[in-house]
Amino acid sequence: MQIMGGRACIRGMRIPVSVIVGQVAHGATQKEILADYPDLEAEDIHQALAYAAWLTQEEVHTA
Structure with a gap:
C-alpha cells in the first residue's frame, strides 16, 4: 500500500484504504x-481489511 497525502492507499492507486473499509462497514459486498x-x-479488499485489522492491534495507554 502506498501513501496519498498521509493516507494508506490500495497498491499505488489513489483509492484510500479507509474508503474500502468504510464500504465494507456499511454493508457493501465484495461484488458491489x-x-x-x-x-x-x-x-485488494482483503488486504485493506487486513491492514485495518493490523492498525487496531496497537496498544492503547491511558494516563
Missing part, C-alpha cells in the same frame, strides 16, 4: 465494491 472500483481486485 469491485463494480464501483473496476481497477480493484478481490485481493
Whole structure:
C-alpha cells in the first residue's frame, strides 16, 4: 500500500484504504465494491481489511 497525502492507499492507486473499509462497514459486498472500483481486485479488499485489522492491534495507554 502506498501513501496519498498521509493516507494508506490500495497498491499505488489513489483509492484510500479507509474508503474500502468504510464500504465494507456499511454493508457493501465484495461484488458491489469491485463494480464501483473496476481497477480493484478481490485481493485488494482483503488486504485493506487486513491492514485495518493490523492498525487496531496497537496498544492503547491511558494516563
